[in-house]
Amino acid sequence: MSRFPPNIRELLLDSGKEQFLAHGFEKASLRTICKNAGLTTGAFYSHFAGKDALFAALVDPMIIGFRRMYQTVIAQELSDLTTGVENELTSITYAIAHKDEFRLLFDCSKGTKYEGFKENLIHSVFYPSYQEVFDRYAGRPVDPALVRIILHMKFEEYMELIYGGYTMEEVKKLITQLTVFSEAGFRRLLHEINKEI
Amino acid sequence: MSRFPPNIRELLLDSGKEQFLAHGFEKASLRTICKNAGLTTGAFYSHFAGKDALFAALVDPMIIGFRRMYQTVIAQELSDLTTGVENELTSITYAIAHKDEFRLLFDCSKGTKYEGFKENLIHSVFYPSYQEVFDRYAGRPVDPALVRIILHMKFEEYMELIYGGYTMEEVKKLITQLTVFSEAGFRRLLHEINKEI
Amino acid sequence: MSRFPPNIRELLLDSGKEQFLAHGFEKASLRTICKNAGLTTGAFYSHFAGKDALFAALVDPMIIGFRRMYQTVIAQELSDLTTGVENELTSITYAIAHKDEFRLLFDCSKGTKYEGFKENLIHSVFYPSYQEVFDRYAGRPVDPALVRIILHMKFEEYMELIYGGYTMEEVKKLITQLTVFSEAGFRRLLHEINKEI
């Protein structure tokens, strides 16, 4: 007897992840998912309550882990402002380890309750702290449009780091360089803004 | 006879655009598109060869126009390196004028031959020139990963400018500010890179 | 060309009626209904919005006609109390002419919005007037339980007249006899009740 008996739940999760990534939640065919996992559609329902439940099972554990990780990072950040790069690295590392699940949430969740996850993350989680940091640095309220755009750029930076297929070595180096880029740009921008007055 | 005959083709294009934007190409229902345009599904095929053809008709004219515009901008850029902001403004203005069509290509084209338009645009159209500019500025080859990431960030900046719902006035101001940000960041980054050696 | 072109809507209504009567709304198979009508399940949806709509189309026209007929009968009854048998005959005649539709409503409507039609008819339409008649005849409030039971018996009488497969000739004769039965029983019962006091 094998020491690694084929776990059908795992097979379904793998197959589902593959199809959801390839076609999105709505267009992914449960039939195909099941066929690829080697069982009938009827059998599927012994393992998951439905298509939604399969998607949730793929994504929920990661969301929980992400929330925990993010709280730690935020706490760290507030207690010691010099830990920026290190914290970014922690976040990125987590995201890379769960890049598929993030992709599911970002690009393949239409039709699920997770629809709009990315927009919500940016707008409700990241934006408030970003605006605050900008305001503090500038010493006065910064144009929200500007903050929002730079935040989106930052987010896109992360996306590329996560999905660019880089080694952790490369990621580390790139983050350092991109921090130089962002901070220099940021400081110069604030300088310019303050001149306006 | 009316001087403004109801143009059924236009009605279908409008209805199609709306549905494709709302649900994506694959999930958009041709039935619904036709119903909203006020005709039957059968009649549709007198005007378009099929669902794909409708999508293409929405998007092709803009692609042609975009190519023409982009060639002009690139020629300008190469002949006079100081026209950056102005050229960006030209591009963004065009994109805002056709934001729906770009959205169709970027976010709603799955299942069509335009799938991957955005990635292709970035990688095959923008990237080569970007790499060249970076290399020239640095005086030596710059890490392609770095270039790619910054390019993605720049692209995201454009996306926000296009879809942020700003007036041209605001766009103009934001572009100026963001150019300050990017150029300062860029110069500082090159400085740092060159130190490494 | 036939003067009686096969009307597919009619074929579906007939086939649907047959299946609904045989298996009830929920267990009736739309596939079977369509196959018996000679078309595919897909084609069905060109004619009806769904299973519910087919059922409603079978039953709604009759309900409207029944309401109209019943209002006339009630008006007649109130203006001339001697028209009892005649009015019963009108009602029964209508019911016999639409016996299938009544059967659909009474016995095959589980799972539709018409569920409980019979109970509602008895309780909300017939009962109030029945109680009133009994009270008036008795000269004092009659036990609602008694009224309800006799009403149910009367209703069952109608059911048998409708579904017993009798000719109108026979129905007429039976109604006359049963009126004798009911009225004699009723009078004797009231007599007995009034003695109790």
Place this chain on the structure above:
Amino acid sequence: MSRFPPNIRELLLDSGKEQFLAHGFEKASLRTICKNAGLTTGAFYSHFAGKDALFAALVDPMIIGFRRMYQTVIAQELSDLTTGVENELTSITYAIAHKDEFRLLFDCSKGTKYEGFKENLIHSVFYPSYQEVFDRYAGRPVDPALVRIILHMKFEEYMELIYGGYTMEEVKKLITQLTVFSEAGFRRLLHEINKEI
């Protein structure tokens, strides 16, 4: 060991009764029945041969008891014609004690071998004796249609007494009153019929 071991068979019978009453035999879900009884669908088959067997187990003991009771009542009736009300009371009492099982047979048995139980009971069990009693009373053959209808009315009377939720006190009183109703009606009807000749 407990003196009241959880009897799984009873749990299944209870759960089955509930579901059959609520949805009818065919629409009742064996899964739900098992879940409510606290075991798996597989385990069910250790206790019953199948869905049909569960239904039969609910209903068969009552049918046997009913047959025995009815034979006694009939024998009594034939030996002493004055025991009418008393016998009715015996029957109704039995029926009320097993109202759920009767409901199963009357309204929830579609798809089982008990389908048509009610019609069969009326037609094959009650009708012959009813016709005989009528004929004897009238002194000549009475129109079977008339007998059948009055029998159905009588049966409906029982149904209301059984399912009306009355106390035995109330049932007793109602039976007395309804016997007055029926007998008076019956006698008057026979009188009328005999006049015809």
Place this chain on the structure above:
DNA sequence: AATGAATGAGGGTTCATTCAT
């Protein structure tokens, strides 16, 4: 006795496309 995964057929419904009229 009990588990629960698996079967295989069937449920109602939607789809893009075709085509006789």
Place this chain on the structure above:
DNA sequence: TATGAATGAACCCTCATTCAT
């Protein structure tokens, strides 16, 4: 050009029953 009925496959899901464990 327009109609709208028809196709035939696909959609997700539920079912009673079986069976290796």
